[in-house]
Amino acid sequence: MASVVSLEWPSDGVALVTMTNPAINNHGSWAGIHELWQTLVAAREAGARVVVLASGVPGHWFEHAWLRDLSNMFQRKELSGPSDGWFGCLTELSKTDMVSIAAISGDTSGGGCEIGWACDLRVAEEQVLFSQPEVRIGVGTGIGGTSRLVRLIGRTVAAEMVLDGAPVTARRIHELGGVNKLVPTGKAVEVSLAWAMRLASHPADALAGMKRMLAQSEEHPLTEAIMNDQKIFQSFSGKPDAIARMEEVQAKFDAGATIRDTYWPDEIGEGKP
Incomplete structure (x- = not known):
């Protein structure tokens, strides 16, 4: 076929x-x-x-x-x-x-x-x-x-x-x-x-980790789901790439940038949420 x-x-x-x-x-x-x-x-x-x-x-x-x-x-x-x-x-x-x-x-x-x-x-x-x-x-x-x-x-x-x-x-x-x-x-x-x-364009470990949290959150009662979220968080959030990005973003905040300026510069404005 x-x-x-x-x-x-x-x-x-x-x-x-x-x-x-x-x-x-x-x-x-x-x-x-x-x-x-x-x-x-x-x-x-x-x-x-x-x-x-x-x-x-x-x-x-x-x-x-x-x-x-x-x-x-x-x-x-x-x-x-x-x-x-x-x-x-x-x-x-x-x-x-x-x-x-x-x-x-x-x-x-x-x-x-x-x-x-x-x-x-x-x-x-x-x-x-x-x-x-x-x-x-x-x-x-x-x-x-x-x-x-x-x-x-x-x-x-x-x-x-x-x-x-x-x-x-x-x-x-x-x-x-x-x-x-x-x-x-x-x-x-x-x-x-x-x-x-x-x-x-998002960090691959974070994207996969957040999908894992979403999927597994449906399988556990709330208390267990929160603990599982923390386990997944620990699995990738301390990696060198994540630390470098944290430092980069904090430098923007130190220079006076806002949350909107930093994370959503092209997604918020006229006619956008």
Whole structure:
């Protein structure tokens, strides 16, 4: 089967992974999702600190499982590719040495949505619809979609999505906290790459350490999570690079710079938060 996933390097430490399978509107064939998993692995192993997941099919980001493969799997018939790609993608997206951004430029559903929910950050265009239509097919969310969705947007709207299978607008998902940035049509990849480049410019140990804190904080009661945060903090905050940066920033403060001048010179101003 022809390749449907590409890997590009727009900037140092930033990988752009694009799935383009117009023949099935970017539904997740087993072959395509396996290739997506292997491309994510290749990006991380080649030094990507941030990966942007994009679609090359207009109107569609990543859609739900290709039903030919899903049906064949349960009937033990021939599949388009190995069946390990779905959980492989989730495992790779959970790795703490690479941050992921979903650049959602078109409608996304089912397993495609579930890959998006598993990303660290989500940028969605304003025309996008999100849906978990599995109940209308007679199946379930198979790779954590319900559990992640409840944590991201709350039980009320998560219940609406998984029990009725109805679509929800990107604006509503954004208002509920499931999308980080809502952008105009055609801007998801551009905005995601700009954000990725900024993230990749942060110290690698700190970026990975903070992702590790985020991930592990959900696994512990608060008191244990705080202690675990301190353990992770100690693991990288005293390294020579961190000390050098502390000294550099303190010198700016000593010279009269403010927090705004030092950390966000280009991010706060007219029309910005």
